[in-house]
Amino acid sequence: MKVVTSQEMREIDRAAIEDYGIPSAVLMERAGLAVARRVANLYPDKRIVVLCGSGNNGGDGIVAARNLYNWGFKVNILILSKKKSLSQDCNMQYQIAKKMKIPIEFRISVNERDIHGVVVLDAVFGTGLNRPVPGDISKIFDLINASGVSVLSVDMPSGISSDTGEIYGTAIMADSTVTFGLPKRGHLLYPGAEYTGRLFVEDIGFPTGLITSNKLKVNLISPEMISVLLPQRRAYSHKGDYGHVLIIAGSRGKTGAALMAAKACLRSGAGLVTLAVPESLMNVFQNRVTEEMTLPLQDDGSGIISVKAAEEILRFSHKVDVIAIGSGMGVSSDTGMLMKELVERSPVPMVIDADGINSLRSAQILKKAKSPIILTPHLGEMAGLIQRTEDIRHKTEEKKLRGMIEKDRINTAMSFSKGTGAYLVLKGAPTIIAEPEGKAFLNTTGNPGMATAGSGDVLTGIVASLIGQGLNPLNASLLGTYLHGCAGDMAAKNKGEYSLIATDIIDFIPDAILGMAVVPHPC
Numbered sequence: 001m002k003v004v005t006s007q008e009m010r011e012i013d014r015a016a017i018e019d020y021g022i023p024s025a026v027l028m029e030r031a032g033l034a035v036a037r038r039v040a041n042l043y044p045d046k047r048i049v050v051l052c053g054s055g056n057n058g059g060d061g062i063v064a065a066r067n068l069y070n071w072g073f074k075v076n077i078l079i080l081s082k083k084k085s086l087s088q089d090c091n092m093q094y095q096i097a098k099k100m101k102i103p104i105e106f107r108i109s110v111n112e113r114d115i116h117g118v119v120v121l122d123a124v125f126g127t128g129l130n131r132p133v134p135g136d137i138s139k140i141f142d143l144i145n146a147s148g149v150s151v152l153s154v155d156m157p158s159g160i161s162s163d164t165g166e167i168y169g170t171a172i173m174a175d176s177t178v179t180f181g182l183p184k185r186g187h188l189l190y191p192g193a194e195y196t197g198r199l200f201v202e203d204i205g206f207p208t209g210l211i212t213s214n215k216l217k218v219n220l221i222s223p224e225m226i227s228v229l230l231p232q233r234r235a236y237s238h239k240g241d242y243g244h245v246l247i248i249a250g251s252r253g254k255t256g257a258a259l260m261a262a263k264a265c266l267r268s269g270a271g272l273v274t275l276a277v278p279e280s281l282m283n284v285f286q287n288r289v290t291e292e293m294t295l296p297l298q299d300d301g302s303g304i305i306s307v308k309a310a311e312e313i314l315r316f317s318h319k320v321d322v323i324a325i326g327s328g329m330g331v332s333s334d335t336g337m338l339m340k341e342l343v344e345r346s347p348v349p350m351v352i353d354a355d356g357i358n359s360l361r362s363a364q365i366l367k368k369a370k371s372p373i374i375l376t377p378h379l380g381e382m383a384g385l386i387q388r389t390e391d392i393r394h395k396t397e398e399k400k401l402r403g404m405i406e407k408d409r410i411n412t413a414m415s416f417s418k419g420t421g422a423y424l425v426l427k428g429a430p431t432i433i434a435e436p437e438g439k440a441f442l443n444t445t446g447n448p449g450m451a452t453a454g455s456g457d458v459l460t461g462i463v464a465s466l467i468g469q470g471l472n473p474l475n476a477s478l479l480g481t482y483l484h485g486c487a488g489d490m491a492a493k494n495k496g497e498y499s500l501i502a503t504d505i506i507d508f509i510p511d512a513i514l515g516m517a518v519v520p521h522p523c
Contacts, residue, residue: 001201002216003442004182006127006162012181012210020207027180027204028056028089032063034202035154035178039064039121040071042176043150046119047074051110051140052090053124053158054081059090060154061123062097062104069102077104078114080124080137110140115149122172123154127162127184132169145173153177156184157195164407165192173197181206183220185410188442190429218410218440221433221482229479230516231269231469242271243468246295246320247461248313248356249327250277252303255284257328257354257457260502262292264461265324267509268483270468274320276313278303304330307337314345322349324464326356327457335359344368349467353460357381363389366420372473373422376460379405382426386416414440423473425463425481427456433477441478445485449492454502459484462509486512 004012016022039048050065052058062077069075077097079086083106086094097104122144124137133141141159144151151174156162159171162184176198179187186192187199219225234241245265250258255277262275273292277285278299285294295316297309317323323346329335339359342350349372352360357377360366363385366373377385383402405412409432417424417434424434431443463480467473490511491504 001220001222002182002211002213003185003188003218003220004216005185006130008216009127009162009182009184012206015210016206022205022207024056024089025092027206028059028093029063030204031060031154031180031202032093033067034180034204035060035064035121035152036067036071038176038178038200038202039068039119039152040073042152043119046150047117048076048121049115049118050075050077050121051124052077052079053126054079054085054090055087055126055128056089057123057126057128057154059087059093060126061121062090062093064121064123064154065102066093066097066100069100075102076114077102078110079104079106080108080140082106108136110143112143112147115144115147118149120144120149120151121154122151122158122174124158124172126155126158127186129156129159129161129168133159133171138170141170141172150175151197153196155179156186157192157197160186160192160195162186162192165189166407167191167195171195176200178202180204181211182216185218188220188430189409193429217414217438218442221441221443221478226479226482227516229471229475230513231466231471239271242269243322243465243470244272244274244320245270245464245468246274246276246313246316246323247327247464248276248297248305248323248325249329249457250275250281250285251305251328251330251355252278252281254328254330255281255288257454258285259288260454260506261324261327261353261457261461261464262289263503264458264506264509265465265468266291266461267506268462268465268480269513270465274316276305276316278305300332300334302332304332304335305338307334307341310338310341313342314347317346317348320348320468322351322464322467324351324353324460326353326359327460329355329359331355331358336361340365343373344370346371349374349473351376351460351464351467353377353456354381357385360385361388363416363420366422369421374425374463374467374473374477375422376425376427376456376463378427378456382412382416410440410442414438423477425459425477427459431481431485433474433481435474435477443481443485445482446488447485447492447497449495449497449500450485450488450505452501455484455488455505458502458505483509483512483516486515490515
């Protein structure tokens with residue numbers, strides 16, 4: 001399913017009306033009817049107060065009120081604007097509601113008596129808002145949020161940016177939201193996702209060609225999309241058929257990260273895993289590994305891999321299908337030089353995480369990559385990489401840069417991937433996967449319990465394993481991210497979010513894979 005901006009949705013509306021000849025009133029009727037049905041299903045015995053704005057979102061709300069009124073609900077409509085401000089379609093719906101004698105008022109205030117014991121249907125702003133909520137309306141939103149009444153929003157919780165999910169001063173905190181045609185970015189990006197509540201996407205008759213167009217570059221990862229990506233196991237096969245992964249990881253004090261990446265890689269189906277670690281720490285690793293093989297690498301004397309190990313790694317890389325690098329590796333001048341050598345010379349794809357990313361001196365290095373590169377940064381690592389890049393646009397403090405990225409995570413990911421040629425898995429809520437051809441994907445699995453040390457190392461192992469098994473970088477990133485979140489969701493159900501640790505995620509990878517045959521998935 002595609003995910004759209006407000007501008008993309010306006011273009012779909014325009015094309016449906018002007019190019020296909022679907023009257024705007026018909027779309028409004030179907031939108032309002034979809035909302036009314038959802039309200040009736042969720043709140044069958046409640047009185048409904050519909051708060052309307054002056055635009056088409058308000059018109060949708062009046063249509064919903066009209067249908068609910070016909071079905072026997074007690075309905076009151078409050079239009080938070082002046083009568084002369086109504087859009088043409090909204091005014092038409094107002095005139096119909098007035099003739100039906102539905103209680104309807106124009107006012108710019110709401111008191112506790114108005115909303116006591118009711119369900120509020122929020123149809124004030126919708127997706128078109130791009131400025132701070134006016135003071136009088138802001139007070140109404142605060143009153144509703146403090147009242148504890150149930151709220152269903154029409155298209156978008158009023159006060160939320162439909163493009164970024166940011167709050168325009170104040171916003172309605174909805175229990176659920178009914179949107180039309182396609183989800184909007186603001187439904188899925190925080191804090192908008194929290195204000196959206198449960199999201200219902202309703203078909204109101206947009207032509208299929210408009211809502212599946214390749215012009216729409218952002219997609220929602222669905223169970224149906226993922227279920228076809230899992231590599232199939234042939235009866236007549238051996239471990240060499242399922243990939244050999246080289247994991248370059250670990251340093252003094254950070255051996256656990258390497259071990260978690262390796263174990264997650266094996267649990268995700270890799271046939272062979274070689275763990276390449278600083279030679280001074282070999283005894284530590286030899287005492288911990290079982291199924292994994294090990295490769296000692298020359299270190300710099302402090303337990304961090306030396307740049308002198310580059311040639312050994314490159315010789316060994318001809319025996320493997322993919323390299324994963326960075327988990328607990330440490331950062332030094334040597335790791336910076338090592339990353340440059342490997343990016344420019346590796347004959348196989350590389351999954352780069354954590355200290356591997358922190359060791360990249362500039363994103364410009366990625367343009368020289370010999371093989372596909374997959375980066376898996378969290379917000380801080382992403383900001384640090386961009387900040388280190390020699391480009392006047394990024395001569396800003398890392399803290400400020402983090403804020404800029406967080407405010408526009410989708411476009412940042414898409415721009416970075418397209419500009420560097422690397423595949424990007426920007427971790428967060430939600431994780432965003434971007435590919436160099438210009439598309440992006442939003443993950444739908446995962447939970448706050450996964451915000452724990454080592455969770456990213458597990459993801460690195462899963463993605464590398466899937467590349468080793470033959471998936472291309474994009475599909476491995478999509479399936480790996482979804483599988484990682486699904487295992488985390490299963491672990492949270494079993495352990496709770498507070499107590500969840502990274503090894504719990506590894507433990508539930510088998511259950512998540514087994515569940516891939518079930519749609520919807522059990523996670």
